[in-house]
Amino acid sequence: MGETGTLVIRNIGLLLSGKIEQPILDADCVISEGGRIAAIGREADLDTTGAETVVDAKGVTLAPGLIDSHVHPVVGDYTPRQQQLHWIDSTLNGGVTTMISAGEVHMPGRPKDIVGLKAMAIAAQRWYENARPSGVKVLAGAPVIEHGMEEQDFKDLADAGVTLMGEIGLGSVKDGATAGTMVGWARKYGIQSTIHTGGPSIPGSGLIDKDVVLEAGTDVVGHINGGHSALPDDQIVCLCESCRAALEIVHNGNERAALLTLNTARELDKLDQVILGTDGPAGSGVQPLGILRMIALLSSLGTVAAETAVCFATGNTARMRKLDVGMIEPGRAADFVLMDQAQHAPGKTILESIQLGNLPGVGMTIIDGVVRTGRSRNTPPAQRLPEVIPA
Numbered sequence: 001m002g003e004t005g006t007l008v009i010r011n012i013g014l015l016l017s018g019k020i021e022q023p024i025l026d027a028d029c030v031i032s033e034g035g036r037i038a039a040i041g042r043e044a045d046l047d048t049t050g051a052e053t054v055v056d057a058k059g060v061t062l063a064p065g066l067i068d069s070h071v072h073p074v075v076g077d078y079t080p081r082q083q084q085l086h087w088i089d090s091t092l093n094g095g096v097t098t099m100i101s102a103g104e105v106h107m108p109g110r111p112k113d114i115v116g117l118k119a120m121a122i123a124a125q126r127w128y129e130n131a132r133p134s135g136v137k138v139l140a141g142a143p144v145i146e147h148g149m150e151e152q153d154f155k156d157l158a159d160a161g162v163t164l165m166g167e168i169g170l171g172s173v174k175d176g177a178t179a180g181t182m183v184g185w186a187r188k189y190g191i192q193s194t195i196h197t198g199g200p201s202i203p204g205s206g207l208i209d210k211d212v213v214l215e216a217g218t219d220v221v222g223h224i225n226g227g228h229s230a231l232p233d234d235q236i237v238c239l240c241e242s243c244r245a246a247l248e249i250v251h252n253g254n255e256r257a258a259l260l261t262l263n264t265a266r267e268l269d270k271l272d273q274v275i276l277g278t279d280g281p282a283g284s285g286v287q288p289l290g291i292l293r294m295i296a297l298l299s300s301l302g303t304v305a306a307e308t309a310v311c312f313a314t315g316n317t318a319r320m321r322k323l324d325v326g327m328i329e330p331g332r333a334a335d336f337v338l339m340d341q342a343q344h345a346p347g348k349t350i351l352e353s354i355q356l357g358n359l360p361g362v363g364m365t366i367i368d369g370v371v372r373t374g375r376s377r378n379t380p381p382a383q384r385l386p387e388v389i390p391a
């Protein structure tokens, strides 16, 4: 089936919307046309004729494809950081259909001169746009800012199609004043910004404390729980209180700081600002199930309803990042993950099972209305599996 075909997914047992204000939808059928969601509802009320592809969900849960807000891709489905092949395909098997680069920092010999870093960002944006590993949307081309950049450089980058900035702090700019000026230029030309929050990640990166984060004023407080070294608790609480930016919690961070961020955000009624990433590949390796693990961690130890935790990795990220994915809503990209309670995992339902700290089993992924994977090779096996049936 091509991207222009009609896809019907019927017999959905539980439909998670990705929207934190209403995480569960009363529907059992989703139709996509041309790779976009066209209709959602009860199958009996929808026109399901003319489908090129029909998926019988077999009563499993459908959610928006998960978004990893913080990855460090380099080229294709290979990472030099841990000499690993097919890490993106493995992550798709963990339900992630969109990844957002926080900088292609693991490129050996990464250029740090201004013309060179601009050229690499533009090239990285292109090669992931032109060749999606296993269909995964890798939003890349995120330059790491260096001293000496001027407003015209950001205009040049934006004109060339660059929409992201790499983590501030991985380059020579580590002071709030310079960062704030460059973030302002980036924002003027539609480039989103993020920052490395916390202690150095690997030799060569630096400390970014709360004062630098606040002065920089990025759109995303990158790994607010550290990558891996977190800021002291009072600084994390201060960032939660002060920022209207996305509060990004990552797998490669400090788990206790993750829970502190979650609990603080909840007290401040800011759970809609919480988004999730892995920060992989990194020194900690790659985490094909990292986003599912964060959902289970925050739901179980952070006492958040599983359907709400899923929103952290879908609709919240889509809204904070201005993406057309991440929510089950007409007109959005038809990117889905179908999953069910894992075999022999405790809990009466998939949601209760996640709230008890268990991972769900992924049974299928769909991107732009096209089935990309069947039963995950990485998650625990799901109780029930969706199936493509004759149209």
Ligand SMILES: [Zn+2]
Residues within 6 Å of the ligand: 167, 195, 196, 197, 201, 222, 223, 227
């Ligand atoms: Zn970082």
